[in-house]
Amino acid sequence: MNIRNASLxxxxxxxxxxxxxxxxxxxxxxGACVSIYTRNKYLSLDLDFVLVSDTRHExxxxxxxxxxxxxxxxxxRHRETRFLxxxxxxxxxxxxxxxxxxxxxxxxxxxxxxxxxxxxxxxxLAAFYHWDDRQSLEQxxxxxxxxxxxxxxxxxxxxxxxxxxxxxFFLKRLKMGIVA
Amino acid sequence: xxxxxxxxxxxxxxxxxxxxxxxxxxxxxxxxxSFYINAVQYQLLKLEAAxxxxxxxxxxxxxxxLNPRYPFKKELEGLLEKALQFxxxxxxxxxxxxxxxxxxxxxxx
Numbered sequence: 004m005n006i007r008n009a010s011l012x013x014x015x016x017x018x019x020x021x022x023x024x025x026x027x028x029x030x031x032x033x034g035a036c037v038s039i040y041t042r043n044k045y046l047s048l049d050l051d052f053v054l055v056s057d058t059r060h061e062x063x064x065x066x067x068x069x070x071x072x073x074x075x076x077x078x079x080r081h082r083e084t085r086f087l088x089x090x091x092x093x094x095x096x097x098x099x100x101x102x103x104x105x106x107x108x109x110x111x112x113x114x115x116x117x118x119x120x121x122x123x124x125x126x127x128l129a130a131f132y133h134w135d136d137r138q139s140l141e142q143x144x145x146x147x148x149x150x151x152x153x154x155x156x157x158x159x160x161x162x163x164x165x166x167x168x169x170x171x172f173f174l175k176r177l178k179m180g181i182v183a
Numbered sequence: 184x185x186x187x188x189x190x191x192x193x194x195x196x197x198x199x200x201x202x203x204x205x206x207x208x209x210x211x212x213x214x215x216x217s218f219y220i221n222a223v224q225y226q227l228l229k230l231e232a233a234x235x236x237x238x239x240x241x242x243x244x245x246x247x248x249l250n251p252r253y254p255f256k257k258e259l260e261g262l263l264e265k266a267l268q269f270x271x272x273x274x275x276x277x278x279x280x281x282x283x284x285x286x287x288x289x290x291x292x
Contacts, residue, residue: 077232092233096254133251134239 006071007083011038014086015050016108016115025066028055030095030105031117032126037142039108040120040150045142049078050088053095053102063090097125098164120150125160128173132166140173147177184266193218194226195266196278198249201236202263203279206248215278235259 004017015031022029031039034047064074067088072079078087095102097118106119118126123146130139146152154174161170189195196216201207209227213220227247230236237250249256267279 094254096252098252099254099257101254129252 004070006081009084011035011043011047011050011086012108012115013110014084015039015117016110016113018050018088019052019115020113021070022052022063022066027058027063027066029053029090029116030055030102031115032091032095034142036118036123037127037146039117040123041142041145042149044145044149048085048087050086051091052088053091054093055095056093058090060090097122098129098160100160100163120146121153121156124152124157128157128161128166128170129164131173132161132164132169140176143173144176148180184269185262188262191226193222194230197223197226197230198235198259199263199266200278201247201249202260203267204281205283206246208244208246 004013006014009017015035019029019031029052031050032053033049033051034045035050037045038047067074067079070081071083072081072088074080078089080087095105102118102122104119105116106122108115108117117123124143127139127143127146130136131143158167158170158174161167161173185195186192189198193216196218197212200212200215209220209224212218212227213223227236227238231238231247234250235253236247237252238245238247240246249260253259267275270279
């Protein structure tokens with residue numbers, strides 16, 4: 004793997020498969036999914052992987068060191084790439100709900116598990132709902148406009164989070180077709 | 184009260200304080216209970232890494248709070264609320280009813 008020239012998507016596929024080969028299952032989440040679903044219209048430098056089951060941090064540290072990633076704080080860095088890798092503890096969830104089915108992207112024989120476009124929108128909306136983060140709202144809109152998402156499911160989830168008025172605001176922006 | 188579950192009196196107090204008072208910073212929590220600030224910081228960072236807490240910089244201060252995106256937040260809050268009910272009124276008033284509403288600049292406290 005040529006780390007220096009790897010795109011976010013290729014690096015995510017590489018890391019995820021390398022860990023899977025070592026019996027560590029992950030799901031890519033956060034801004035990296037926005038990058039993938041918007042074809043880098045929004046470019047994240049963070050690859051946040053949720054661990055599917057409990058994994059010893061020491062084990063991750065050793066495995067990543069073998070491919071040139073070193074720990075700096077909570078992140079892992081490689082001297083040939085700007086991308087940072089972070090691992091989040093299980094469970095994989097959006098708000099109060101577990102992620103029941105991850106999406107998959109295939110490249111040759113390799114597979115990357117990541118949030119589905121619908122879950123990615125929920126993930127971004129959670130930041131907008133709870134912290135009033137406008138950047139996250141814009142990212143949710145970008146993903147929703149570039150991909151097929153299940154609006155009914157997002158509405159149901161928003162209701163469960165107690166954020167119906169904010170969902171209506173999101174939907175209004177989505178229908179207006181204006182994305183910053 | 185919840186020490187047996189949390190395995191640390193500092194962790195228990197950190198969670199109770201943040202639940203009852205909202206966002207806070209390590210020094211405020213340490214002062215409140217006369218804990219060493221390092222002990223408080225250690226627990227805050229551990230809870231943040233586990234997704235239980237969030238943190239954000241406001242000016243030069245890093246504020247911590249219960250993460251609204253933590254999947255077990257409601258259940259954790261239920262436990263903390265129940266624990267608070269068992270505290271004596273004097274302790275509740277001392278630690279868990281901090282003034283959080285605004286107070287105009289210059290008005291005496």
